[in-house]
Amino acid sequence: MSESARADARRQDDESAASFSDLGLPAALLRTLDEHDVKVPFPIQAATLPNALAGRDVLGRGRTGSGKTLAFGLGLLARTAGRRAQPKEPLALVLVPTRELAQQVGEVLTPYADALKLRLATVVGGVSVGRQAAALRDGAEIVVATPGRLHDLIERKGCRLGRVRITVLDEADQMCDMGFLPQVTEILDQVRRDGQRMLFSATLDGDVDQLVRGYLRDPAVHSVDPSSNAVSGIAHHVFVVHGPDRWSVATEIAARDGRVLLFLDTKHGVDQLTRHLRASGVPAAALHSGKSQPQRSATLARFKNGQVTALVATNVAARGLHVDDLDLVVNVDPATDPKDYLHRAGRTARAGRTGTVVTLALSGQRRETSQVMADADVTAKVTKVRSGEAELSRITGARVPSGTPLDGGPSTRPKNQNAPFRGIGTSKDTKSASGAKPSRKSSEARKLAEARKAARVRRGG
Numbered sequence: 493m494s495e496s497a498r499a500d501a502r503r504q505d506d507e508s509a510a511s512f513s514d515l516g517l518p519a520a521l522l523r524t525l526d527e528h529d530v531k532v533p534f535p536i537q538a539a540t541l542p543n544a545l546a547g548r549d550v551l552g553r554g555r556t557g558s559g560k561t562l563a564f565g566l567g568l569l570a571r572t573a574g575r576r577a578q579p580k581e582p583l584a585l586v587l588v589p590t591r592e593l594a595q596q597v598g599e600v601l602t603p604y605a606d607a608l609k610l611r612l613a614t615v616v617g618g619v620s621v622g623r624q625a626a627a628l629r630d631g632a633e634i635v636v637a638t639p640g641r642l643h644d645l646i647e648r649k650g651c652r653l654g655r656v657r658i659t660v661l662d663e664a665d666q667m668c669d670m671g672f673l674p675q676v677t678e679i680l681d682q683v684r685r686d687g688q689r690m691l692f693s694a695t696l697d698g699d700v701d702q703l704v705r706g707y708l709r710d711p712a713v714h715s716v717d718p719s720s721n722a723v724s725g726i727a728h729h730v731f732v733v734h735g736p737d738r739w740s741v742a743t744e745i746a747a748r749d750g751r752v753l754l755f756l757d758t759k760h761g762v763d764q765l766t767r768h769l770r771a772s773g774v775p776a777a778a779l780h781s782g783k784s785q786p787q788r789s790a791t792l793a794r795f796k797n798g799q800v801t802a803l804v805a806t807n808v809a810a811r812g813l814h815v816d817d818l819d820l821v822v823n824v825d826p827a828t829d830p831k832d833y834l835h836r837a838g839r840t841a842r843a844g845r846t847g848t849v850v851t852l853a854l855s856g857q858r859r860e861t862s863q864v865m866a867d868a869d870v871t872a873k874v875t876k877v878r879s880g881e882a883e884l885s886r887i888t889g890a891r892v893p894s895g896t897p898l899d900g901g902p903s904t905r906p907k908n909q910n911a912p913f914r915g916i917g918t919s920k921d922t923k924s925a926s927g928a929k930p931s932r933k934s935s936e937a938r939k940l941a942e943a944r945k946a947a948r949v950r951r952g953g
Contacts, residue, residue, distance in 0.1 A: 511531075511532060511533070512525055512530070512531075512532075512533055512566075515533075515541050515542060515545060516545060517545075517566060517570055518570055518573055518608065520573075520607040520608055521566060521569065521570060521604055521607060521608070523607065524603055524604050524607040525604075527603075528603065530562070533559075534558060534559030534562075534563075535554075535558070535559075535716040536552055536554040536558045536559050536560055536563045536714065536716045537559050537562055537563040537566075539552070539563075539714040539716055540552045540563045540564070540567075540690075540712070540714050541563060541566060541567055543712035543714075544563070544564060544566075544567025544568070544571075544688075544690060545567045545570055545571065547571065547688050548688070548710075548711070548712050549688060549689050549690065549708045549709050549710065549711040549712070550564070550689075550690040550691070550692075550711055550712050550714070551690075551691050551696070551704055551708060551711040551712070551713045551714070552564075552690070552691070552692045552693075552713075552714045552715075552716075553692070553693055553694065553695070553696050553714070553715040553716070554692070554694070554714075554715075554716050558716065560662065560692045561596075561597055561600045561601065561662070562600070563692070564586070564660045564662065564690045564692060565586075565597070565600065565601045565604065566604065567690075568584050568586070568634070568658050568660060568690075569601065569604050569605055569608055569610060569634070570608075571584075571657075571658060571688070572584050572608075572610060572633050572634065572657075572658065573608040573610065575633060576631070576633070577611070577631045577632055577633045577655070578631065578655070579628070579629050579630065579631050580628050580629055580649075580650060580651055580652050581651075581652050581653075581654070581655045582613075582628070582632055582633060582634065582635040582651070582653070582655070582656055583633045583634070583655055583656060583657055583658070584633060584634045584635070584656060584657065584658040584659075584660075585634075585635050585637065585642075585653065585656045585658070585659045585660070585679075585683065586634070586635070586636045586637070586659075586660040586662060587637060587638075587639055587642070587659070587660065587661050587662065587667065587676060587679065588636065588637070588638060588662045588663060588667075589638065589639075589663050589666040589667040589670055589672065589811065590638065590666075590808065590811060591616040591617060591618055591638060591785055591788065592788065592792065592808065592809065592811075592813055593662070593663060593811055594614055594615070594616045594636050594637065594638055595614060595616065595789065596813070596814055597636050597662065598612060598614040598636045601634070601636070605633075605634060610633045610634055611630075611631060611632045611633050611634070612632060612633070612634040612635075612636065613627040613628060613632035613634070613635050613636070614635075614636045614637070615628075615635055615636070615637035615638070615641050615642055615645060615651075616637065616638045616641050616785065617638060617640055617641045617644075617785070618784055618785030618786075618788070619784075619785045619786065621641070621644060621645065621648070621650075624641070624645065624650075625645060625648065625650040625651075628645065628650055628651050629650070635651070639667065639672045639675040639676055639679065640672070640675065642679060643675050643678070643679070646679075646682070652682075653679065653682040653683045654682065654683075654684065655684065656682075656683040656684060656687060657684055657687045657688065658687060658688045658689075658690070659680065659683050659687060659688070659689045659690070660689075660690045660691075660692070661676065661689075661690070661691045661692065661693075661703065662692050663692070663693065663694070663811055664676075664691050664692065664693040664700050664703060665693045665694055665695045665696075665698075665699075665700050665831075666811055666835075668698065668699035668700055668703075669831070673699050673702075673703075676703070677703070677706070677707075680703075680706075680707050689707055689708050689709075689711075691703060691704060691707075691708060691711075694831075694834070694835075695831075696715075725841040725845065725846040725847065726837055726840060726841045726846070726847050726848065726849055727846075727847075727848045727849070727873075728837070728848075728849050728851075728865070728870050728871065728872035728873070729848065729849070729850045729851070729872055729873050729874075729875060729887055730850075730851045730853050730858070730861060730862075730865075730872045730873070730874045730875070731850055731851065731852050731853065731875055731876075731877045731884070732853055732854075732855060732858060732874060732875070732876045732877070733852050733853070733854065733876075733877060733878075734854075734878065735854055737878055737879050738824075738852055738854070739765070739768065740879035740880075741852060741877060741878075741879050741884065741890070742754065742765065742822065742824050742852065743768065743769060743772055743774065743879075743893055744879055744880070744884065744885075744890035744891060744892060744893070745820075745822055745850070745884070745888045745889075745890045746769050746774045746776060746801075746802040746822075746893075747772070747773070747774050747802075747890065747891050747892065747893035747894075748801075748820070748888060748889035748890055748891060749889060749891070750801070750819065750820070750889060751795065751798070751801050751802070751803070751815065751817075751818055751820075752801065752802050752803075752820045752821070752822060752888075753803050753805065753809065753813075753815075753818060753820070753821045753822070753839050753840075754802060754803070754804045754805070754821075754822045754823075754824050755805060755806070755807065755809070755810070755821070755822070755823050755824060755825065755827070755836050756804065756805075756806060756824050756825045757806065757807075757825040758806065758825075759780040759781065759782045759806060761824075761825065762778045762779070762780050762804050762805060762806055763778055763780075765804050765824065766778040766804045769802055769804070769893075770897065770898045770899055771897045771898075771899070772893040772894075772895060772897075773893045773894030773895050773896040773897065773898060774801070774802050774893050774898075775799065775800050775801045775802065775898065776800065776801075776802040776803070776804055777791045777794060777795065777800040777802075777803060777804070778791070778804050778805070779791050779792070779803055779804070779805040779806070779808060779809050780805060780806040780808055781806065781808050788808075791803070792813070795815065796815055796816075807832055807835075807836070809839070810832060810835040810836045810838075810839070811835050811838075813839055814839075814842060815839070817845070818839060818840050818842070818847070819840055819841075819845070819846070819847045819848060820840065820847065820848050820849075820850070820888060820889075821836055821837060821839050821840050821847065821848070821849045821850070822849075822850045822851075822852065822888075823836060823849070823850070823851040823852065824852055825852075826851050826852070826853050826857055826860070826861045826864070827851070827864055828860065828864060829864065830864050830865075830867035830868035831868075833864055833865065833868050833870070834868050834870075836849070837849045837870075848887065848888070850887070850888060851872070858874075875887075880892070
């Protein structure tokens with residue numbers, strides 16, 4: 493970015509509105525904002541909305557949870573108000589990388605769209621493409637979509653983008669990281685060339701810069717967060733744990749009084765831990781790409797309303813998941829990439845609140861974990877912990893779970909996990925000789941030996 497662009501951005505930030513009423517938004521939007529108790533614009537909203545409402549291309553960088561949805565959404569809706577879409581021909585498009593984010597953006601914008609009598613359709617994979625095609629056929633002024641499913645609908649002749657006047661790329665850096673760049677550029681090539689484009693991202697480098705140079709015209713640039721994207725309202729902790737004690741620590745944290753989001757690297761690991769937590773009496777649910785979209789939506793709804801208190805997830809939940817008052821995130825598997833760490837951490841301390849992020853690291857993972865956090869510009873307090881310790885409870889609210897299985901089965905540990913460390917010499921099979929029930933095979937062998945002995949006695953041998 494040039495020095496003149498930086499100066500322009502600083503000047504625009506200084507001139508940004510202090511309240512929504514200063515922006516010239518339609519009265520219907522102001523009423524809806526008031527109904528949802530949204531009183532004062534967040535910095536990214538105050539900085540970008542004047543340019544968005546003026547129809548200028550916008551380049552905005554702000555951390556996850558900084559209020560970007562309304563930053564682009566209110567401008568998009570206000571500029572689309574009063575227009576009517578033809579079948580299959582939306583007037584505004586919001587592209588996002590994940591299903592969860594698409595649904596969240598749709599949920600946030602729907603009441604404001606309704607206030608302006610605008611129709612909004614959400615287009616994502618994992619659900620019926622026929623229903624989505626029908627929604628576009630009926631006419632939708634606003635479409636919120638993931639690139640893959642929108643590409644499918646275009647290929648099926650179910651959507652045409654030639655009348656799209658406003659295009660938004662949200663979380664553009666993740667779309668590039670996930671390999672969506674070719675589909676994104678293909679979509680941008682189909683919308684109106686003279687239309688408005690807004691790009692929002694946590695970082696503005698690499699492929700994102702390519703998008704900016706190729707598709708934005710003299711954008712108004714706004715950056716309202718430090719380049720590290722680290723959040724001052726988050727307390728970061730690394731818990732160094734003994735290997736066999738790792739599951740016990742995770743279980744006690746998950747059993748806390750309050751919601752917690754736990755991240756693991758694989759779908760298999762997520763399912764294992766979820767089964768273990770539920771068998772231990774913790775209301776837990778799994779979220780990963782192996783679940784259908786209706787399952788994922790239902791799980792998120794139960795987590796948000798408190799029916800599920802421990803959400804166990806892969807990085808599919810690292811972006812696009814907003815839960816009010818979520819104050820604890822746990823990396824059961826440490827993040828191996830600084831971006832992943834920051835986006836996992838960004839699920840807490842949203843909208844100016846505070847939160848805690850805990851990473852469970854084995855001794856052999858400490859160096860790599862420290863490097864990831866250094867690259868993310870995060871300083872964490874390192875503590876050695878064991879299950880049942882007061883320090884664990886003090887930081888996370890950890891407690892012993894009830895032990896009453898929630899699904900009717902016995903409480904069991906996940907497969908291929910060691911029992912908690914109980915000292916040198918402890919066997920994996922902790923049953924005593926007197927307490928163990930003999931196997932059928934050993935019982936039959938003993939009976940056979942006794943029968944042979946009796947036969948020898950009878951023969952006088």
